[in-house]
Amino acid sequence: MSAGAPGADATRLGGAPRHGGPSGVAPFPRWLPFVAAVGALLVVVPLVAVVARVDWAQLPALLTSESSLAALWLSLSTSIAATAACIVLGVPLAVVLARSTFRGIAAVRALVLVPLVLPPVVGGLALLYAFGRRGLIGQALEPFGIVIPFTTLAVVIAQTFVALPFLVLSLEGALRTAGDRHELVAATLGASPSRAFRTVTLPLVLPGLASGALLAFARSLGEFGATLTFAGSLEGVTRTLPLEIYLQREVDPDAAVALSLLLIVIALVVVVLGRNALGGGAFRAAPRAASSPVPSSRPPAPAPAPAPARADETHGAEDER
Amino acid sequence: MTPPESARGIGLAVDIALPPRLAHIAFAVAPGETLAITGDNGAGKSTLLAILAGLLRPASGTVSLEGRMLAADGVHVPPHRRGITLLGQGAPLFPHLSVLDNVAYAPKAAGAGRTAAREVARARLDEVGMLGFAARRPHELSGGQVRRVAIARALAADPAVLLLDEPLAAVDRTAAPGIRSLLESVLTGRLALLVTHDPDDLVLADRGLALDRGGLSPAPSPSSNGRESSLPRPDDDDSRPFGGPVVAAASLGTTMGDTMAAGIGAGTGAAGTAAMTTAGATTDAWEAGRARTPAEHRAAVELLLAGALAARPTMRVQVELIAESDRTYVLAEDATAAIAIPPFDNSQMDGYAVRSADLAAASADAPIELPVTGIVAAGDAPGILEAGGVAAIMTGAAVPVGADAIVPVEATRALDAGPRGFAEVGGGVSFTAPVASGTFVRRTGSDAEEGAVVLPPGTVLGAAQLGALSSAGVDAVEVHGRGPTVLLVSTGAELQPSGPLEPGRIRDSNRIALTSALVEAGADVRARTLTSDDPDELVALLAEGVADEHARIELVVTTGGVSAGAFEVVREALEPRGVVFGSVAMQPGGPQGLGLARLPRAHSDDPAAEVHVPVVAFPGNPVSCLVSFELFLRPALRAAVGLPAERPRAWAPLAEATASPTGKHQVRRGRLDEHGRVVFVGDASSHRIGSYAASTVLVHLPVGRDAFAAGEPVEIWRIDD
Known part of the structure; x- marks a missing residue:
């Protein structure tokens, strides 16, 4: 918003989109805020409901139980590992997708982004048929004594699988x-492609990378379906927090609520971190990035799009605009 | 530019098919040479640079540098191994790096350590005057500053070839002259390729080629280098800016003419001595404690500026670019016809091209019949007339070789008539009379011979002149370049450059008006406002301005602070430094100052070091200031760039009686009424810039008269062109 534009303040009242005309306010229908309020309540009320259910007296004990600590530790460590894997594998992938011009790049992008819209359970099943004992790759690995399913490595692979597209x-x-104009300048200044990538490309997209890594971490932390299918639910090995919550819901609802509170807090921390540490850019980039799960035209259309498959697993990142 | 002996080598050789139209282009750039490539948008200039830099591959062909093949069939040396640096359009800096690290980028890429690279960067930043900004981020810089840093960054790569893509495009007007002169020094002796559509940029190059959609057009002949000012102004009296008009005025025997003629006498007398501005000429009125006449002061101004204004650089510019430019160009050299007009023998009639000898015996009684062996229409290439035949020919068509006369179709009879009375090819034509050789043939060069002068130097190139050049096959002409760079300083504690006025202050209108006037006279202007009464501050400001090596100030013009008041900052600052102040017997514009100022050299370790710069000091009243410019400075500045020096002059009767101070030459503002009589606009007060703006003529009321009757003729200068 241009500084000093008349009505700039008025624009913010009611949270209207900030891309109106020069005068600032594009009027919206009067009924719209009411529907918006319903939408906001749909998100907020369940969270409040969970928090209201928390047994505060028992909370420390519930959170420090052996199974809770094991699940928490496992979730954090696997999510961090998965995020690292996403960075290592995802950065080259993104560069190839953004800069390549060969035919068929659209098809590659479509395939890479499939996990975004695929039900995680199906993803888990697919991983099982790839890395399972009789799977495409798994049966080749078995003679060497490498077995992936139902191990912590399987958890990391499942999380990487679902988080990579983010x-x-x-x-x-x-x-x-x-764009690539800075890389072209670097080249004529004598920088090799590797140097230009390291000293120009990466620093320039660092905010986008941080944003993507944060989203990937959040997605990994919330991963449930693929993990359950591909890695199972072994305490201390593959039973991450969401799995533990699902299990405790049957056995000890208070423990489930306490762990849910923990995940909500972590989600809030991620959101706040994303806004503060990255100047909000991270989360502004998120909806645009998630906006073209169907790879057709490029550059990706900036139109708002359906949220990724399971909104409950994205920790509310999409409603930031 | 002749390369230094050590740099002699092969240089850059290019022979490629240029996408997208695959036009074949070939050229070479010698070591130390700067080549400019001009052309339309879409001609492929930027594509060419991208190919040379290695960012694109040519469709076919070769690029080689110092004999090393960079691009050829199966060869593509990547950009970072070419030693070719591209200073791109807009020159984007790396936004995530400081100015220093931007410039240090290339040395680091070449393997230098961080400290060494930054040392190189500092040196380069110093060269472009940006060392003080080393720690800044690119987004904190102005557009002009970004260009300077980009130039430093490219230089830090120490490129074998420097490519520049529209280096001055979108640079704002105030920053452009400085960057242009920076580029001028950067490009001296450097192998560089400059792509531009701005004819002004051609002064940066040694040579120009034009790229159009078909490829490189017939190259304009190598330009005289703008930097070397190949055309010294002839030193004869006719070219003296004040010679012609003054003689004309004197021959009228008018009071104004007399005044000016008297001035010339003084000026010519002073010309023999070194410089009256350093108080040399004993004949000078100021030295004798008298007021100068306007003509004397004008002569003194022209003498002072003679050195700065003589031998301005000229440049070679394409006629097509001049036609599209909004600048006024003035021819600096004879433009000679590159081709004869008409360029070939052609027919003046629709008829038959014949050998006159074939028809020598023809008569009404014994007509001669000849077969038609061909037909020539306008635009066809000249053919050969077969022996014993004739060729049907249309008006304007080239006369075939062998034919020497045209017989109009009306004077013949076709044996088997085809369309419009012509015989078909293969048919016969009957001729009933002989024809003299040359009849109805427009001979080659009958309008203008090849090599004939089409337009003389000093011609202002307008529509008709450019059309004449084009028909004469002249693609590029030598024209006058820019005038001097002027440092304009308006002084006065009451001045306020912009914003709502505070009590007791006025707008700095002189700066605006004089900037415009100077630019119109061909000068480049650096304008400053000084609101301090402290003479030391003015000296410091001038010293700093003159020390800016990129601006290359050739002349200082000041306004205000010249009379005998209590706070006369210009006079107090410059009188001890060689500028002479005195009065001119005119109104407005009485108090004037003029001379070669000795200024302390800024940024010098030696406190005694001085620089000398000519200063013309005008009074501060808006009307005085502009009238002074009209009378004293404008003619010299315009003459220096080949523009008509004088305002159009005429005589007209006064519509009303008026009075004038006896001892002064008065210049009033006026306009002509419907009867062609002079009506004054506003009174004689020197603050009336508003009535000046409404006037169309300056009215000269000569010295020695105190009253003028209605109907009396007075001299006027038209200022409304």
Whole structure:
């Protein structure tokens, strides 16, 4: 919003979209805020309901039980590992998707982004048929004594599988926005492609990368379906927090609520971190990145799009605009 | 530019098919040479640079540098191994790096350590005057500053070839002259390729080629280098800016003419001595404690500026670019016809091209019949007339070789008539009379011979002149370049450059008006406002301005602070430094100052170091200031760039009686009424800039008269062109 534009303050009242005309306010229908309020309540009320259910007296004990601590530790460590894997694999992928011009790149992007819209259970099943004992790759690995399913490694693979598109989309958007003119300048200044990538490309898209990594971490932390299918639910090995919550819901609802509170807090921390540490850019990039699960035209259309498959697992990142 | 002996080598050789139209282009750039490539948008200039830099591959062909093949069939040296640096359009800096690290980028890429790279960067930043901004981020810089840093960054790569893509496009007007002169020094002796559509940029190059959609057009002949000012102004009296008009005025025997002629006498007398501005000429009125006449002061101004204004650079510019430019160009050299007009023998009639000898015996009684062996229409290439035949020919068509006369179709009879009375090819034509050789043939060069002068130097190039050049096959001409760079300083504690006025202050209108007037006279202007009464501050400001090596100030013009008041900052600052102040017997514009100022050299370790710069000091009243410019400075500045020096002059009767101070030459503002009589606009007060703006003529009321009757003729200068 241009500084000093008349009505700039008025624009913010009611949270109207901030891309109106020069005068600032594009009027919206009077009924719209009421529907918006319903939408907001749909998100907020369940969260409040969970918090209201918390047994505060028992909370420390519930959270420090052996199974809770094991699940928490496992969730954090696997999510961090999965995020690292997403960065290592996703950065080259995003660069190739953003900068390549060969035919068929659209098809590659479509396939890479499939996990975004695929039900996680199906993803887990697919992983099982790839890395399972009789799977495509798994049966080749078994003679060497390498068995992946139902191990902590399987948890990390499942999380990486579902979280990778978030990082790739976020980073690809940042790369397209940055363009390649700075790399061209670097080349004529004598920088090899590797140096230009290291000293120009990466620093320029760092905010997009951080945003993507944060989203990938959040997605990994919330991963449930694929993990359950591909890695099972072994305490201390594959039973991450969401699995533990699901299990405790049958056995000890208070414990489930306490752990849910923990995840809500972590989600809030991620959101706040994303806004403060990255100046809000991270989460502004998120909806755009997630906006083209169907790879057709490029650059990705900036139109708002359906939220990724399971909104409950994205920790509310999409409603930031 | 002749390369230094050590740099002699092969240079850059290019022979490629240029996408998208695959036009074949070939050229070479010698070591130390700067080549400019001009052309339309879409001609492929930027594509060419991208190919040379290695960012694109040519469709076919070769690029080689110092004999090393960079691009050829199966060869593509990547950009970072070419030693070719591209200073791109808009020159984007790396936004995530400081100015220093932007410039240090190339040395680091070449393997230098961080400290060494930054050392190189500092040196380069110093060269472009941006060392003080080393720690800044690119987004904190102005557009002009970004260009300077980009130039430093490219230089830090120490490129074998420097490519520049529209280096001055979108640079704002105030920053452009500085960056242009920076580029001028950067490009001296450097192998560089400059792509531009701005004819002004051609002064940066040694040579120009024009790229159009078909490829490189017939190249304009190598330009005289703008930097080397190949055309010294002839030193004869006719070219003296004040010679012609003054003689004309004197021959009228008018009071104004007398005044000016008297001035010339003084000026010519002073010309023999070194410089009256350093108080040399004993004949000078100011030295004798008298007021100068306007003509004397004008002569003194022209003498002072003679050095700065003589031998301005000229440049070679394409006629097509001049036609599209909004600048006024003035021819600096004879433009000679590159082709004869008409360029080939052609027919003046629709008829038959014949050998006159074939028809020598023809008569009404014994007509001669000849077969038609061909037909020539306008635009056809000249053919050969077969022996014993004739060729049907249309008006304007080239006369075939062998034919020497045209017989109009009306004077013949076709044996088997085809369309419009012509015989078909293969048919016969009957001729009933002989024809003299040359009849109805427009001979080659009958309008203008090849090599004939089409337009003389000093011609202002307008529509008709450019059309004449084009028909004469002249693609590029030598024209006058820009005038001097002027540092304009308006002084006065009451001045306020902009914003709502505070009590007791006025707008700095002189700065605006004089900037415009100077630019109109061909000068480049650096304008400053000084609101301090402290003479030291003015000296510091001038010293700083003159020290800016990129601006290359050739002349200082000041306004205000010249009379005998209590706070006369210009006089107090410059009188001890060689500028002479005195009065001119005119109104407005009485108090004037003029001379070669000795200024302390800014940024010098030696406190005694001085620089000398000519200063013309005008009074501060808006009307005085502009009238002074009209009388004293404008003619010299315009003459220096080949523009008509004088305002159009005429005589007209006064519509009303008026009075004038006896001892002064008065210049009033006026306009002509419907009867062609002079009506004054506003009174003689020197603050009336508003009535000046409404006037169309300056009215000269000569010295020695105190009253003028209605109907009396007075001299006027038209200022409304």
